[in-house]
Amino acid sequence: MLGIESSCDETGVGIVRGTTLLSNTVSSSMDEHVRFGGVIPEIASRAHLDAFVPTLQQALHEARVTLEDIDAIAVTSGPGLAGALMVGVCAAKALSVATDKPLYAINHLVAHVGVGLLDGRAEGTSGPGTADLNASGLGAGGRLPEDLGALLVSGGHTEILRIRSITDDVEMLGSTIDDAAGEAYDKVARLLGLGYPGGPAIDKLAKQGNVKAIRFPRGLTQPKYMGSVEQPGPHRYDWSFSGLKTAVARCVEQFEARGEDVPVADIAAAFQEAVVDVITSKAVLACKENGITDLLLGGGVAANSRLRELTGQRCSSAGITLHVPPLALCTDNGAMVAALGSQLIMAGVEPSGISFAPDSSLPVTTVSV
Ligand code: ATP
Ligand code: MG
Ligand code: FE
Numbered sequence: 001m002l003g004i005e006s007s008c009d010e011t012g013v014g015i016v017r018g019t020t021l022l023s024n025t026v027s028s029s030m031d032e033h034v035r036f037g038g039v040i041p042e043i044a045s046r047a048h049l050d051a052f053v054p055t056l057q058q059a060l061h062e063a064r065v066t067l068e069d070i071d072a073i074a075v076t077s078g079p080g081l082a083g084a085l086m087v088g089v090c091a092a093k094a095l096s097v098a099t100d101k102p103l104y105a106i107n108h109l110v111a112h113v114g115v116g117l118l119d120g121r122a123e124g125t126s127g128p129g130t131a132d133l134n135a136s137g138l139g140a141g142g143r144l145p146e147d148l149g150a151l152l153v154s155g156g157h158t159e160i161l162r163i164r165s166i167t168d169d170v171e172m173l174g175s176t177i178d179d180a181a182g183e184a185y186d187k188v189a190r191l192l193g194l195g196y197p198g199g200p201a202i203d204k205l206a207k208q209g210n211v212k213a214i215r216f217p218r219g220l221t222q223p224k225y226m227g228s229v230e231q232p233g234p235h236r237y238d239w240s241f242s243g244l245k246t247a248v249a250r251c252v253e254q255f256e257a258r259g260e261d262v263p264v265a266d267i268a269a270a271f272q273e274a275v276v277d278v279i280t281s282k283a284v285l286a287c288k289e290n291g292i293t294d295l296l297l298g299g300g301v302a303a304n305s306r307l308r309e310l311t312g313q314r315c316s317s318a319g320i321t322l323h324v325p326p327l328a329l330c331t332d333n334g335a336m337v338a339a340l341g342s343q344l345i346m347a348g349v350e351p352s353g354i355s356f357a358p359d360s361s362l363p364v365t366t367v368s369v
Contacts, residue, residue, distance in 0.1 A: 001345065002059075002070045002095075003338025006088030007080025007108045008156060009033060009044045011051035013059035014335025015070070016342050021118045022063035024328065024335035027051040030197065037196045038186065039155075045083035052091050059334065067099055072351070074341025077105035077369050078362030080156075085358035093354045102351035104341045105369035107362055108332075110170055112298040113150045113163055114340030115329045145294040149173075149320075151283045153307065154299030154331075155182035155197070158279065160237050160286045161364060166340070167347040172364050173286045174237025177220070181275055182301045184241035188248050188271050192264050202268045203304050209269030216247050216274040221281075237286040244274055276306045284314045296323045302330040344368055 005012035014024040029047030033039045060066060075092035078085060089105070096103035150161040158176040163169065179187070182199055189198020194205065219240035226236050234240070248271050255262045287295055297311055302324060315322040329335060349368060356369045 001338045001342040002073050003334040004075040004088045004092045005334045005337045006048045006084050007076045009039045010332040011048045011055050012334030013055045014338045015063040016338040019119045023059045025055050025059040026333050027055050034196050041081045048087035072102045074104040074337050076108045078359035082360040089358045105352040105356045106340050109364045110367045111336040111340040112152050115336035116296045116325050118339050149287045149292040149295040151297050152299045153181045153301035160283050176239045178242040187245050205265050206269040206272045209265030211269040211273045213266035214270040218278040219243050237282050276310050280310045280314050284318050287320050294321045298330050300331045
């Protein structure tokens with residue numbers, strides 16, 4: 001199964017055989033967005049056009065296969081940036097027509113979970129700090145636990161999902177109602193003059209700061225926001241990070257108004273603690289209240305050292321088994337798309353044909369189009 005990913009700023013092509021990872025090649029246009037302090041959709045789309053063919057060739061080369069060996073193709077059809085998705089979808093359709101191989105249009109968010117099904121650890125996919133949390137065994141036998149929670153935290157998403165079947169039963173338990181966590185990191189880093197992307201910079205600086213020096217608000221934790229999913233407005237397991245970002249801005253202003261040095265490391269530490277505290281407490285609550293005993297952590301922010309640490313601690317106190325795929329498989333990549341495509345084909349799901357369109361707001365409940 002050949003998987004193609006182009007929903008944001010990563011052009012990814014991955015190849016899997018069943019649940020075995022053969023190759024995973026990613027080209028990122030991140031460097032081109034740095035001077036703008038965020039992903040510029042038009043630049044991302046053009047970069048996908050430039051990167052697609054070389055990325056495909058490299059993935060085939062590393063897997064030691066040719067296009068003739070590929071049995072089926074999977075592509076991210078949403079959610080994501082419309083123009084960026086379009087490039088991957090057009091490329092996938094062209095490949096499907098040219099090679100006469102079936103095509104699966106799949107959901108990017110569910111693919112972040114599907115990657116947890118790959119066996120073992122392929123070469124080059126283990127990231128720093130993954131070893132301790134990595135013995136997940138999720139991929140063993142290519143089966144997910146009966147009832148799996150998935151905490152996806154990235155630049156575009158902050159979501160807690162419940163997966164009863166990776167091919168046809170995915171439910172959203174909670175999500176951010178404004179900024180994604182990674183977006184909050186990027187905005188706060190900009191405010192503190194730490195550059196883009198902000199996540200790694202804040203993570204590093206926070207280690208030197210005093211986390212107790214300042215206490216920032218934890219959004220949506222007051223009892224009135226802890227209602228059931230049936231009610232309108234924020235739900236029990238939803239997050240909000242825009243108030244936190246404003247609180248950091250006010251804090252910086254106050255130091256400046258007093259003519260004092262801004263304690264950047266302390267602010268970074270306190271901000272990070274606020275984000276990580278509320279993410280992990282709600283995710284663990286969602287698992288506990290729904291009888292979920294396995295949780296998978298994914299998305300680019302899964303690289304965060306404090307998020308890994310606190311999720312690990314809170315899961316272990318709550319009797320939840322935490323699964324963290326290698327870092328290279330947590331950020332956007334083609335292997336995760338191939339991994340989910342592979343599950344769909346093994347479950348006997350019909351291919352999508354070539355008349356589907358990319359959907360920038362594809363709901364997470366739609367696993368494949
Ligand atoms: P999508 O939301 O569609 O998956 P994305 O490209 O926005 O796409 P990723 O590539 O998965 O998301 O992750 C990028 C985000 O992760 C950025 O916001 C970045 O700041 C954040 N990030 C990366 N490393 C860390 C870290 N160590 N701590 C906190 N945040 C991090
Ligand atoms: Mg990215
Ligand atoms: Fe993603």
